[in-house]
Amino acid sequence: MPNEKNEAAQLWAKGLPLDEAVHRFTVGDDVATDLILVPFDAAGSAAHARMLASIGLLGMEDAKALVAELKAIRDLAQAGGFTISSAQEDCHTAIEAHLTRKLGEAGRRIHLGRSRNDQVIVALRLFYRKALLDIGDGIAALAQAFLDFSAANQHVQMPGYTHLRRAMPSTFGLWGAAFTEGLSEELEALKALLARLDKCPLGSAAGFGVPLPLDRALTSELLGFSAVQRSVVDVQNSRGRHELAILHWLTSVAFVVEKALWDLALYTTEEFGFLSLPDAFTTGSSIMPHKRNPDVVELLRGRMGELRGLAHQVEQIAVGLPSNYHRDLQLLKKPVFAAFARGAEALDIFRQVIQGLTVNIERAGAACSDDLYAAEQAFDLVRQGLSFRDAYKAVARQIQAGEFHPDRNAQVDAHTGSSTDLGLDETQAGLDRQTAWIREKRSFLSARETALFTFGDTDG
Ligand code: ARG
Numbered sequence: 001m002p003n004e005k006n007e008a009a010q011l012w013a014k015g016l017p018l019d020e021a022v023h024r025f026t027v028g029d030d031v032a033t034d035l036i037l038v039p040f041d042a043a044g045s046a047a048h049a050r051m052l053a054s055i056g057l058l059g060m061e062d063a064k065a066l067v068a069e070l071k072a073i074r075d076l077a078q079a080g081g082f083t084i085s086s087a088q089e090d091c092h093t094a095i096e097a098h099l100t101r102k103l104g105e106a107g108r109r110i111h112l113g114r115s116r117n118d119q120v121i122v123a124l125r126l127f128y129r130k131a132l133l134d135i136g137d138g139i140a141a142l143a144q145a146f147l148d149f150s151a152a153n154q155h156v157q158m159p160g161y162t163h164l165r166r167a168m169p170s171t172f173g174l175w176g177a178a179f180t181e182g183l184s185e186e187l188e189a190l191k192a193l194l195a196r197l198d199k200c201p202l203g204s205a206a207g208f209g210v211p212l213p214l215d216r217a218l219t220s221e222l223l224g225f226s227a228v229q230r231s232v233v234d235v236q237n238s239r240g241r242h243e244l245a246i247l248h249w250l251t252s253v254a255f256v257v258e259k260a261l262w263d264l265a266l267y268t269t270e271e272f273g274f275l276s277l278p279d280a281f282t283t284g285s286s287i288m289p290h291k292r293n294p295d296v297v298e299l300l301r302g303r304m305g306e307l308r309g310l311a312h313q314v315e316q317i318a319v320g321l322p323s324n325y326h327r328d329l330q331l332l333k334k335p336v337f338a339a340f341a342r343g344a345e346a347l348d349i350f351r352q353v354i355q356g357l358t359v360n361i362e363r364a365g366a367a368c369s370d371d372l373y374a375a376e377q378a379f380d381l382v383r384q385g386l387s388f389r390d391a392y393k394a395v396a397r398q399i400q401a402g403e404f405h406p407d408r409n410a411q412v413d414a415h416t417g418s419s420t421d422l423g424l425d426e427t428q429a430g431l432d433r434q435t436a437w438i439r440e441k442r443s444f445l446s447a448r449e450t451a452l453f454t455f456g457d458t459d460g
Contacts, residue, residue, distance in 0.1 A: 009087035011096065011116070024086060026327070031084050033333040034091035038077035038084075040126035041091050042070040044119060046452055047222040048202060049110055051215050057113070062106035064456035069102050070095075071453040091123070092116045113214050115206035117325045121239055122202050124333075126223065128246060129197060131340040133442055136190050138347035139253060140435045143183035145354040146260075147431065150176030151424055158274055158364040159372055164266075169372045169408075171419040172274075172359055175263070180427050182256035186249070187434035193249050194441070197242055200225040204232035207324045224448035236325045240318030243332050247311035250343055254304035257350065261301040264353070268294050273363040278356040296353060303346045310335040310342075373406035374399060380410035 010018075034041075046067045053063035073095060076082045084094040100107030153172035160170030200220035203209065209232045216228045229235050267274040277294055285291035313335040317328060374395050381391035398404040414420035 009085070009093070009097070010089055011093050011111070027086050027089050028330065029334050030090045030330065031086055033337055034084055034094075035077070035082065036337055037091045037120075037123045037127055038082050038095065039074040040130075041095055041119065041123040042074040042077070043126055043223065043449060043452060044122040044202060045095060045110060046070045046455070047219040048114055048119075050222060050452075050455055051202075051219045052110075052112060054218055055213050055215055057212065058109055059106075062103075062109060065103050065106050066099060066110055067453060067455040069099055073098060074453075090116070090120075092119050113205065113210050113212045114202065117206045118201050118204045118235060121204075121235060122200065122223070124239075125197055125201065125242075128242070128336075129194065129445065131344075132190060132194060132197075132246070133438055133445075135250070135253075135340065135344055135347065136187060136434075136438045138344050138351070139183050139187055139190075140431065140438065142257075142347050142351045142354065143180045143187075143431050143434075145351045146176045146179040146183070147424065147427060149354055149357060150174075150180065150422070150427075153359050154422060154424070156359055156361050156364060157368050159367050159369075166367075166369065166372055168375055169368060169419070172364070173422050173424070174419045177422055177424060177427055179256060179260050180431060183253070184427070184430050184434055186253045186256060187431075187438070189249055189252065191437060193245060195226075196245060198226045199229035200227070201229050201235040201238075204229070204235040207236040208232055222448070222452050224445050233323060237323055239325075239329050240314075240321070240332060243314050243336050244311075244318055246336065247307075247314045247339055250339055251308050251311045253343070254307045257346075258301055258304040260354075261297055261304070261350070264297045264357075265294060265301065268297070272367070273360055274367070276358050276360065277353065278358075281353060281356055296349065300346055300350050300353070303342060307339055307343060310339040314339075370404055370406055371399070373408055373410075374404070376408075376410060377404070377406040380407065 049058060049063045049066040049070070052058035053060050058066075073082060082094070082098075084091055088094045088097060096107060096111060098107075099110060150173045153176065156172045158170050158172055158175065159166045160168045160174075200216065200223055202219040202223070203214045203216035220226075220228045229238070264275065264277075266272055268276055277296070279292065281294075281296050282292040283295040285293065314332055317331045317335075321328060377398075378388065378391040378395045381394060382388050386394070395404065416423060
């Protein structure tokens with residue numbers, strides 16, 4: 001059914017009829033996903049308006065009014081009060097309509113020299129920057145929880161397993177610190193990921209620039225980017241590539257996390273009983289009165305699989321497109337936003353789980369049977385002069401003959417990273433370095449945002 005009533009609502013409406021069902025289909029999930037982008041589009045638009053004024057393509061009074069109103073829009077959106085109608089399609093249209101309603105002519109002047117194609121990428125990039133720092137904080141908090149657990153249980157013995165079979169003596173200190181170190185490495189990778197995204201797309205317009213003297217360096221600086229994304233074609237070509245880089249990083253984080261989750265599912269069983277979850281974190285069975293299940297751990301593990309699924313979705317939508325803008329790219333928003341939201345929630349819940357863990361020292365100690373010390377005993381024979389190969393055979397013979405009674409304290413030497421030389425202070429210092437750069441980046445960006453929106457007050 002043609003719908004002439006909504007024509008004026010779209011930025012591209014030019015008096016032609018519009019099929020209602022197809023329109024709804026093309027809008028898709030944007031009415032919901034774009035609500036997240038409103039504060040970021042407001043920032044991108046404020047930078048664009050200030051830049052237009054600086055090159056004389058927008059009156060200074062108009063620019064000031066626009067920046068003030070865009071700040072009000074940002075605040076309204078953050079308070080949950082901004083809405084996008086389906087006729088308006090997306091946040092870009094809704095924001096321009098709002099500006100025009102409030103300011104009249106000034107609102108009609110802001111879209112000079114840009115396209116929704118570069119507008120959406122700048123909004124997305126600002127959102128990713130913030131969302132990635134939030135995830136970074138979540139990772140750092142989880143890494144700290146593991147480190148605290150490791151320090152508190154530094155010398156508590158447990159078997160170390162390979163192939164899920166008893167291998168060598170280990171400790172809960174060694175177990176916990178492994179995840180701090182893995183997560184710290186992901187924070188290092190986050191720095192590199194943010195550097196990839198640290199280029200301003202504004203000014204590339206539909207993907208081919210515009211014949212206007214836009215000051216791209218100014219918008220870049222106003223928005224706290226380190227550089228302009230020079231190639232206007234690569235701006236569009238990088239949509240999808242950047243999303244995929246983000247999802248690949250998130251799945252690498254999941255790789256660290258899910259090993260700990262698997263271990264928890266195992267070590268909290270009745271059979272192992274090394275660790276237990278707080279009662280409040282367990283769930284019951286509708287039929288078996290005795291059950292206290294680790295559903296939270298299993299759902300967290302499932303969430304890691306879900307993240308990989310979202311990465312796959314992003315990959316399938318993003319790959320195989322030719323250069324430049326294609327509407328397919330709109331579909332990336334939903335899986336990427338879901339990955340951020342569900343990833344952040346999972347990190348927060350997992351941190352609480354780690355903070356709530358108790359170690360059953362007796363159960364873990366009882367599982368440390370003599371065979372764990374076989375290799376250590378061979379090393380002791382080496383210290384007495386045997387070659388390792390002969391020592392290995394001697395111990396194997398003792399075990400086969402049922403005569404293996406190791407001296408559990410035979411090995412006292414330690415090397416970096418072994419259970420007797422964990423070096424937790426260094427692990428802590430490494431984690432502190434990661435949290436420091438996140439904090440610095442955050443305060444740099446928040447100062448930039450304040451400066452961006454105080455245009456009217458200072459440039460009087
Ligand atoms: N919602 C669109 C997207 O996410 C905004 C850009 C629209 N551009 C266009 N040429 N139709 O891609």
